[in-house]
Amino acid sequence: MTSNDGATLDFRSDTVTRPDETMRRAMASAEVADNVIDVDPTIRALEERAAAVLGMPAALWTPSGTMANLIALSVHLQRGDRFLAPKGAHVLNNELGTAAWLAGGMPEPLEHDAGPGRPTPETLSAAIGARGGPYYALRTTLLCLENTHNAAGGAVTPPHEHAQLLSTARQAGLRVHLDGARIWHAATALGLPPAALTVGVDTVSACFSKGLGAPVGSVVAGSVNFVERARRMRQMLGGGVRQGGILAAAGLVALDRIADLEQDHEKSRRLAAGLVELGWEVNAPETNILLARVADISVTLESLRALGVLALPMAGKVRFITHRDLSLDDIDEALRRIKAGGHP
Numbered sequence: 001m002t003s004n005d006g007a008t009l010d011f012r013s014d015t016v017t018r019p020d021e022t023m024r025r026a027m028a029s030a031e032v033a034d035n036v037i038d039v040d041p042t043i044r045a046l047e048e049r050a051a052a053v054l055g056m057p058a059a060l061w062t063p064s065g066t067m068a069n070l071i072a073l074s075v076h077l078q079r080g081d082r083f084l085a086p087k088g089a090h091v092l093n094n095e096l097g098t099a100a101w102l103a104g105g106m107p108e109p110l111e112h113d114a115g116p117g118r119p120t121p122e123t124l125s126a127a128i129g130a131r132g133g134p135y136y137a138l139r140t141t142l143l144c145l146e147n148t149h150n151a152a153g154g155a156v157t158p159p160h161e162h163a164q165l166l167s168t169a170r171q172a173g174l175r176v177h178l179d180g181a182r183i184w185h186a187a188t189a190l191g192l193p194p195a196a197l198t199v200g201v202d203t204v205s206a207c208f209s210k211g212l213g214a215p216v217g218s219v220v221a222g223s224v225n226f227v228e229r230a231r232r233m234r235q236m237l238g239g240g241v242r243q244g245g246i247l248a249a250a251g252l253v254a255l256d257r258i259a260d261l262e263q264d265h266e267k268s269r270r271l272a273a274g275l276v277e278l279g280w281e282v283n284a285p286e287t288n289i290l291l292a293r294v295a296d297i298s299v300t301l302e303s304l305r306a307l308g309v310l311a312l313p314m315a316g317k318v319r320f321i322t323h324r325d326l327s328l329d330d331i332d333e334a335l336r337r338i339k340a341g342g343h344p
């Protein structure tokens with residue numbers, strides 16, 4: 001018997017976490033002002049701190065990571081442009097095509113031939129192709145990287161590969177945006193500060209609501225000039241909030257918790273090892289995301305649900321994500337239930 005007998009164990013995402021007492025107190029007592037008319041001091045404080053953590057000159061708070069990416073792509077792209085992103089990237093598959101129909105860029109996926117989530121510089125080079133071309137040719141102007149790569153199973157791009165991709169993109173005159181929704185997880189896995197993974201990019205987005213426990217909030221960072229343009233774009237998208245310091249206060253607490261992510265990575269390794277023992281086919285998790293190959297995804301998800309274990313389909317597999325609201329005991333409890341329930 002454990003304290004979790006009967007409780008639902010939610011592995012659907014690291015966004016299911018609920019703000020704890022410390023975070024709620026910080027939110028309740030946040031100093032605030034109207035951030036659309038001028039500046040909310042707590043939003044300002046979070047933007048400055050996030051910019052520093054990400055190694056960028058400036059940052060802009062946004063309600064979601066999806067809006068952060070859309071703002072960056074809208075600033076970078078013009079109609080008639082093409083952008084490149086690793087296959088399965090969030091900007092390609094999970095943002096309803098807004099990169100195309102709002103930001104105006106033609107998407108082109110890159111194969112993961114260097115490893116999960118990671119194209120080689122050769123693949124990037126080939127996709128960029130020759131410069132110029134006739135007036136009716138698309139102009140390839142942007143590379144959009146993703147670290148960690150969600151659909152590839154929380155896969156980490158190490159700094160030396162990042163640098164090679166950056167230099168290939170730069171030589172061809174491309175801008176580079178990094179979707180760093182879970183850059184905290186990549187940095188933790190590598191034992192590096194997040195800023196080590198943004199070297200050379202024009203812009204980076206990151207989420208306080210992914211694993212760090214905030215209920216809402218992301219950031220998009222870049223040059224001072226970029227952030228000025230991004231603020232106008234955020235307003236166009238309806239993303240200006242008034243006393244947003246209530247929400248930004250959660251982001252400030254979240255940034256204190258990056259080091260805790262190592263525990264979530266340990267939980268995913270434990271879950272992976274346990275599932276392998278039970279005969280499952282799972283990837284070796286690099287961070288807090290685990291992908292399991294199963295015969296029939298919906299059958300597996302249903303039988304898991306009947307056991308009180310929630311997961312989601314992702315990239316043709318079953319995705320489990322560990323997070324701060326699941327303990328190591330919860331991992332063991334999930335494994336006990338799956339064992340008792342028989343092989344799904």
Ligand SMILES: *Cc1c(COP(=O)(O)O)cnc(C)c1O
Nearest residue numbers: 064065066067090150179181207
């Ligand atoms: C979750 C996620 C986003 C979007 O963040 P939301 O805050 O859910 O809009 C963007 N990119 C990646 C890689 C993600 O995992």
